[in-house]
Amino acid sequence: MSNIKGMSKLWWILGTALIVVIFVILFGVFQSDSLGKIFGNIGDRLDDLGDCDRDGVANMFDKCPCLPVITSENSDLRGCPSDITTALDNEEDCTSEMCDEIESTSPDRTERSGVGTEGDLMIEEVTFDDTVMTTENQPYTPTLISGASDIMIEVTTKIKNIGTENIFLPFTVTYHICDNSGENCLQKDVYPTNSRTAPTESNEVTEQFDANGGEHSIPAYIVVGDAGDFCDGIGVRNCKLKIKVDADGALAEPEEDNNEEEFSIRLENQVAGSNDQLTEYASIELFANDDSDDGEPSTATIRQTCTGIVGRLSGCNSESDDCDDWFNSQSALGTNPSQGCWVLASEDDDGLVIAFNGNNDCAYAAAVEREIIDTTDPAGINTVSTPITDDEENGRNLFSWNWNNPGGSLLCAADHKWYECSSGNTGVINIGTDRFVCRNNHWRKNN
Numbered sequence: 001m002s003n004i005k006g007m008s009k010l011w012w013i014l015g016t017a018l019i020v021v022i023f024v025i026l027f028g029v030f031q032s033d034s035l036g037k038i039f040g041n042i043g044d045r046l047d048d049l050g051d052c053d054r055d056g057v058a059n060m061f062d063k064c065p066c067l068p069v070i071t072s073e074n075s076d077l078r079g080c081p082s083d084i085t086t087a088l089d090n091e092e093d094c095t096s097e098m099c100d101e102i103e104s105t106s107p108d109r110t111e112r113s114g115v116g117t118e119g120d121l122m123i124e125e126v127t128f129d130d131t132v133m134t135t136e137n138q139p140y141t142p143t144l145i146s147g148a149s150d151i152m153i154e155v156t157t158k159i160k161n162i163g164t165e166n167i168f169l170p171f172t173v174t175y176h177i178c179d180n181s182g183e184n185c186l187q188k189d190v191y192p193t194n195s196r197t198a199p200t201e202s203n204e205v206t207e208q209f210d211a212n213g214g215e216h217s218i219p220a221y222i223v224v225g226d227a228g229d230f231c232d233g234i235g236v237r238n239c240k241l242k243i244k245v246d247a248d249g250a251l252a253e254p255e256e257d258n259n260e261e262e263f264s265i266r267l268e269n270q271v272a273g274s275n276d277q278l279t280e281y282a283s284i285e286l287f288a289n290d291d292s293d294d295g296e297p298s299t300a301t302i303r304q305t306c307t308g309i310v311g312r313l314s315g316c317n318s319e320s321d322d323c324d325d326w327f328n329s330q331s332a333l334g335t336n337p338s339q340g341c342w343v344l345a346s347e348d349d350d351g352l353v354i355a356f357n358g359n360n361d362c363a364y365a366a367a368v369e370r371e372i373i374d375t376t377d378p379a380g381i382n383t384v385s386t387p388i389t390d391d392e393e394n395g396r397n398l399f400s401w402n403w404n405n406p407g408g409s410l411l412c413a414a415d416h417k418w419y420e421c422s423s424g425n426t427g428v429i430n431i432g433t434d435r436f437v438c439r440n441n442h443w444r445k446n447n
Contacts, residue, residue, distance in 0.1 A: 048060035050099075052094065052102060053066055053099075054102070056069075056168075057069070057079035058165070061078050061079065061118075062079030063080050064077065064079050064080035064081070064084055064093075065088075066094035066095075066098045066099065067084065069081050117163065117167060119164075119166060119167035120161060120163030120258070121259055122162055123243060123245055123258070123259065124160040124215065126155065126156070126157050126158070126243060127156040128140045128142075128154070129154050133263045135262070135263065138264075139238060140153075142265075142267070144267060144268065144269055144270065147271055149225065149271050149272060150223050150231075150232070151224055151267065152196065152221055152222070152223050153222060154220070154221050156219045157173055157218045157245070158215060158218075159173070159205070159215060159245055160213060161209035161210065161212075161213070161215070164211050165211050166211050167208065168208040170205060170206045171205055171246060171247035172204050172246065173203040173218050173243065173244070173245050174201070174202045174203075174244045174246075175187070175190060175202075176241070176242040177231060177239050177242075177265075178230060178240045178241075178262065179239065179240070180239065182240050182262050185242055186227065186439075188224075188229065190203050190220045191221040191222065191223075192220075193221060222241075224265055225267050226426065227426045227439065228438060228439045231265060232427075233270060233428050233430075234271060235268075235270060237267045238264065238267075240263065240264055241262065241265055242260065242262040243260065243262070244260045245259045278419045278420060278421065278425055279419070279420045279422070280307075280417040280418065281305040281419075282306060282309055282342065282417065283305075283308070283309050284305050284310075284342075284405075284410065285302065285306065285310040285343075285344050285346060286300070286302055286399070287319045287347075287348065287398075289347065289348035290347050290397045290401075297380060297397075297400045299378045299401065299404070300378075301403070302403050303346070305407075305420065309333050309342060310323075310327060310344040311325075312328050318346045318360070319346040319348075320346075322359050322362075323344070323360055323390075326362045326390050327364070332388070333364060336416040337384065338366075340366035340367050340371070340384045341371070341418050342366060342367075342416075343381055343383070343399070344364045345363040345364065345395045345398040347361040347362075347392070347394040347397070360395075361394045362390045362392075362395050363388060363389040363396045363399070364387060365385065365386070365399060366383060366384040366385070367382065367384070367412050369413070369414060369431060370411070370412060370434065373410040374409050374442060375404060375405060375406055375408060375409050375442065378404040380402055380403070407422060408422030408441060409438070409443045411429055411438075414431045423441055426439055
C-alpha cells in the first residue's frame with residue numbers, strides 16, 4: 001500500500017513539472033523579446049556592470065551599449081549619441097562579439113567630452129598645511145621666512161562622489177591664484193613634494209570613486225606669491241586660491257556647480273624675489289628708412305635699449321653715430337621727461353650728407369606711461385606730445401610705424417624707465433591702480 005502511495009506522489013510531481021515546462025514554452029512564444037534577454041545565449045549576453053562601448057555608462061543603464069557617445073549624449077536615452085532617437089539595446093543591436101570589435105577601434109574615453117553620468121564629484125574639504133579651510137574663514141596667512149618673496153603651501157583636497165554611479169574616468173585637480181573677486185586667475189604649477197622639483201600643470205586622479213559617498217584625499221604643493229600671481233608683490237598681498245575638479249569636459253555630471261571652491265590667502269612681509277629684478281632702461285632707439293610715398297606705416301624691430309640716453313652714453317651710440325651730436329645738443333634729454341619714457345629715432349637718410357648730424361634724420365619724444373612694445377605684436381608708439389625733430393619730418397614718421405622688441409616686451413613705468421619682460425623673468429609693475437604682470441615674455445595688464 002505504501003508503494004502505491006509513493007508512486008502516486010512521484011507521478012504528481014512529474015506531472016506538475018511537465019505543466020510548468022509547457023507553460024514556460026507557451027509564455028516564451030508570446031514573450032520572446034523579453035525572455036530572449038533573460039534566457040538568451042549566455043555567450044551573447046553583456047556584462048551588466050561592464051561598459052561595452054567605453055563611454056562611461058554601464059551596460060545595464062546604456063540604451064545604446066554598442067554605440068559610444070563621442071561628443072554629446074541624448075538627454076532622453078542614456079548612453080546614446082544626441083543624434084540617435086531610438087534605443088539600440090536589443091540582442092541583435094549589440095553582442096559580445098561587437099563589443100570586442102568596439103574595444104579595439106573606439107577612441108580612448110579620456111578624449112571624449114560630455115559623457116553622461118549619474119556620478120557627481122564634489123569638493124568636501126580643503127586643508128592648507130594643517131588648517132581646515134572654509135569659505136567663511138579669515139584669510140589663510142602663512143608665515144613667510146624672513147626675506148622670502150613667496151611661499152609653498154600643502155593643499156589637500158578631499159573629493160567625494162555623491163552621485164549614484166561609480167566614476168572611473170580620470171579627472172584633474174587644478175589650482176589657480178586669482179584676485180579678491182575670484183577673477184583674473186593664473187593656473188599654478190603642482191609639485192608632488194615640497195622640494196620644488198618636477199612640477200606639473202595639474203593633479204591627475206585615476207582612482208575609482210564609488211557611488212554614494214566614495215572619497216579620496218588628493219595632496220599637492222603649490223607656490224603662492226610668484227610668477228606674477230595676485231599674491232606676487234612686495235609687503236602685503238591678498239588673493240584667492242581657486243580649486244577646480246573636473247574631467248576636462250569628459251564628464252557631464254548632474255550637478256556641475258560643486259566642483260569648484262575658492263579660499264582667501266594673505267601674504268605679509270614679502271620682499272622682491274630675484275626674478276622680480278627686471279632689467280630697466282632709460283631710453284630706446286628706433287631705426288629704419290622711411291622713404292615710402294604711400295604714407296602707410298611699416299613694421300620694424302627697435303634697434304637698441306639703453307641704460308642711459310642714446311647718443312649721450314658711451315657705448316650706447318645712435319646708429320652710425322649720426323645723431324649723437326644732435327641728441328647731446330637737446331637739453332630736454334638731459335633729464336627724465338615730465339611724463340612717460342624716452343624714445344629716440346634715427347631715420348636712415350640713404351647716404352644724403354647733412355652737415356649737422358651726418359646721414360640720418362633725428363627725432364625724440366616721450367612715450368606715454370603704460371606704453372608696451374611687445375615681442376610679437378607690433379604697434380605704433382603713443383607719445384605724450386609731437387616728436388621733436390632736427391627739421392626733417394622722416395624722423396618723426398618713425399613713431400607711427402609698428403614696432404616690436406623680440407628680446408623682450410617693454411613697459412613704460414611711472415619712474416620713466418622701460419622695464420623688459422624677457423625669457424626666464426617674471427615680475428609685477430604697479431602704475432597707479434593698474435597692475436602689469438610679466439609672464440612668458442609679455443607684459444599684460446592684470447588688475
